[in-house]
Amino acid sequence: MSVKVRLHPYLRKFTSGQEVVEAVGRTIGDCIDDLETRFPGIKRRLCDEQGNLHSFYSVYVNSSDGFCPEELSSLVKDGDELIIVTVVPGG
Amino acid sequence: MSKTARYSLQRYERQMMIEGFGREGQEHLKKAKVVVAGAGGLGSVVSIYLAVAGVGKIRLIDHDKVKLTDLNRQILYEDKDVGKGKVDSGKEKLESLNPEVMVETVSEKITESSVLELVDGHDLIVDATDNFATRYILNKVAVNRDLPFFHGAVGGFEGRATTIIPGQTACLKCLYRRAPQPAVIPVIGVTPAVIGSIQAAEVVKYIVGIGDLLTNRLLIYDGLSLEFMVIKLKRHPDCEECRHLAGSRE
Numbered sequence: 001m002s003v004k005v006r007l008h009p010y011l012r013k014f015t016s017g018q019e020v021v022e023a024v025g026r027t028i029g030d031c032i033d034d035l036e037t038r039f040p041g042i043k044r045r046l047c048d049e050q051g052n053l054h055s056f057y058s059v060y061v062n063s064s065d066g067f068c069p070e071e072l073s074s075l076v077k078d079g080d081e082l083i084i085v086t087v088v089p090g091g
Numbered sequence: 092m093s094k095t096a097r098y099s100l101q102r103y104e105r106q107m108m109i110e111g112f113g114r115e116g117q118e119h120l121k122k123a124k125v126v127v128a129g130a131g132g133l134g135s136v137v138s139i140y141l142a143v144a145g146v147g148k149i150r151l152i153d154h155d156k157v158k159l160t161d162l163n164r165q166i167l168y169e170d171k172d173v174g175k176g177k178v179d180s181g182k183e184k185l186e187s188l189n190p191e192v193m194v195e196t197v198s199e200k201i202t203e204s205s206v207l208e209l210v211d212g213h214d215l216i217v218d219a220t221d222n223f224a225t226r227y228i229l230n231k232v233a234v235n236r237d238l239p240f241f242h243g244a245v246g247g248f249e250g251r252a253t254t255i256i257p258g259q260t261a262c263l264k265c266l267y268r269r270a271p272q273p274a275v276i277p278v279i280g281v282t283p284a285v286i287g288s289i290q291a292a293e294v295v296k297y298i299v300g301i302g303d304l305l306t307n308r309l310l311i312y313d314g315l316s317l318e319f320m321v322i323k324l325k326r327h328p329d330c331e332e333c334r335h336l337a338g339s340r341e
Binding site for chain 1: 132134219222313318323
């Protein structure tokens, strides 16, 4: 599956400033692995040593009527759009 | 016309001139009872703008005391307030800014067991807290009591905001499935200024009944790149908090 990934500004240093990049994979996790092959270091920023998404990042996946946060194991479809953003907790 | 009525007409003249606002909108604000949960960076900005807009009653909740490290962003307080209870200093400042506003203070922690009593009798809740554990408690009571919930969060130069109408929009649990670990967050004062102002604007719009709310949309503000991004949201089909509610999932 081929998807578009929109990156939070903090992650664009890995993509030479590109906000939207293409990725391929069956799941969100696969797509992040694919990004890592072309943009080394991005997975380390997003995931811990066990490969789990850090709690201060969220991946939102579109559907016809809006985005929802999903897990790395969630399946993606051709043409999906993923948005990776940081979660900020302060007040 | 009484002296008080003349005073109010002048005090709020410029906002009552806004199309769709008028005296009626101002009356709605006067009758409103609002909970501001948290009197930190966001709570300072939200409560100040709600007070000067003429919201009738603000219940300000925070169990902390003012620290010197708060003063770069928590504009309710000054050096002389360091060591005092936030809500006490906050009430003094807000009532000085607008003597027409009733500020009720609660200096206690928001917990599962206290939250129902804390929000009882109020029209809406503003999320100005600094941690997700408390946000989830407030989200749950908002969903179960059908109270609009105005979310804001900040870190560094970044902010987030969304407006939650239970049963109609994505709730906080739809939006954040997992909470980040609590931590001391770096933040510059202008970030809660931006996000708190947006939350206050949403509350005023909701009460007055004008404009389009930031519902089913997550506003992502990045001050360093100066970008505002809006993600269209939908209710999560597996949301543990709000999936039992009927209503549109659009």
